[in-house]
Amino acid sequence: MxxxxxxxxxxxxxxxxxxxxxxxxxxxxxxxxxxxxxxxxxxxxxxxxxxxxxxxxxxxxxxxxxxxxxxxxxxxxxxxxxxxxxxxxxxxxxxxxxxxxxxxxxxxxxxxxxxxxxxxxxxxxxxxxxxxxxxxxxxxxxxxxxxxxxxxxxxxxxxxxCGVMAGYGAAVHTGGVGSGDTVAVIGCGGVGSAAIAGASRAGARRVIAVDIDDGKLDAAERFGATDTVNSRGTDPVEAVRALTGGHGADVVIDAVGRPETFRQGFYMRDLAGTLVQVGVPEPDLSIELPLLDVFARGGSLKSSWYGDCLPSRDFPVLIDLHLSGKLxxxxxxxxxxxxxxxxxxxxxxxxxxxxxxxxxx
Structure with missing residues (x-):
């Protein structure tokens, strides 16, 4: 029935x-x-x-x-x-x-x-x-x-x-953030905040939160961000470079999914760095980059599907982290x-x- x-x-x-x-x-x-x-x-x-x-x-x-x-x-x-x-x-x-x-x-x-x-x-x-x-x-x-x-x-x-797993997994699984890495996260909504938490748990020594809203940046610090950048009035690429010795971040996570944030993330990386797109774009958006820059900067440009998670494996882990006070x-x-x-x-x-x-x- x-x-x-x-x-x-x-x-x-x-x-x-x-x-x-x-x-x-x-x-x-x-x-x-x-x-x-x-x-x-x-x-x-x-x-x-x-x-x-x-x-x-x-x-x-x-x-x-x-x-x-x-x-x-x-x-x-x-x-x-x-x-x-x-x-x-x-x-x-x-x-x-x-x-x-x-x-x-x-x-x-x-x-x-x-x-x-x-x-x-x-x-x-x-x-x-x-x-x-x-x-x-x-x-x-x-x-x-x-x-x-x-x-x-x-x-x-x-x-x-969805959101927490997508962001957390974008850092831990897709981005492969490891101990000592520098990480920048563009967009500090639910997915971006989870990426910040994931990067922090993975041992990143510096996690830079980038957003246009001061309230979200304040919240990002509670999830583990060590630095914040309000990109409404600041060039976020230059700000992240300044915070990383002039080099750029080892891993950048775009939790917005717009051409402008993808481009920022592309140039916000250190040489041979990784850019992970986890923000879902609108279907009519596109991006154009100089092909020589794609070649010369090296590294990886990745899409993160659901944080590359295996739900049966990863959901219980995140629940355990939550119940133990670690997430x-x-x-x-x-x-x-x-x-x-x-x-x-x-x-x-x-x-x-x-x-x-x-x-x-």
Missing amino acids: PHEARAVVAAKKGAPVEVLPILVPDPGPGEVLVTVQACGVCHTDLHYREGAGGDAFPYPLGHEAAGVVEATGPGVTGLAPGDYVVLAWRAPCGRCRSCRRGRPWYCFDSQTADRPMTLLDGTALTPALGIGAFADKALVAAGQAVRADPAARPEAAGLIG NLDAFVSETVGLEDVEEAFARMRRGEVLRSVVVL
Whole structure:
């Protein structure tokens, strides 16, 4: 029997989201039904609302979620009703060419639920990032539900499902930050702040936070930034060079995803340094760089997909760091809101007023 639930749905491109009744089916083979307790408001949800995620409307939004398994489908092992889980939008298939080569964090055929959630009139929904967790219940592939320690409150734990993991992993996995490195992070929202925390935990001797908002720069220091640069009135490339002996940073993380920040990051690196782009760009943006500079400066230009994480491995690690006082997930939660407040939360996110709004159900 399908379960009726409330969900935040983007019905058409650019239109305000709506809270609508939906039907969530019982889990089929390899699927689990999750009662959602909390879900963070991520910029990717806004991308879907604006049509950047495709045109398969209507989209139920929300993907940074924690909750409790309500039911499991045939063939599911390792999960049982009552288990506390964090949802992941990447669940390695184990079969694609990347998984077979031992790189499941790049899985090219990530698992999602096969059975569609629908509107009451039967219209099939396309869950954003394969989850759709601004809802009372969500149906996901079993691999998307990662067991977690219930001592971590869902408002904080759910953020590991996207923004925190993406930023932390961009520093630790993609950027390979190591002891003694110098690191610059452009953009100190939720993802950038997590990158700062990751770089600090990895042993960077200097972590430079770059943003145009003094409030976010103040918060960046709480996550481990040793220096801050307000780029509204300062050339951030020159400022970072001045803080690194005139050389530039070993690793630069662009958590914004715009041509101007990518260019700043490119020239903010030391020779043979690494630039990691983890900020998701709008689909119409492009970048042009002198090819001789790309060659002469050397190093690496990398995109970070989900912080190159393996959720089953990395989510429990971050939860343990949080519970041991080494990674303050609660500090990412700027406010808690209800399902009906998501549109206003998008507006506050656009204005840069929050690290994360979190929907509590």
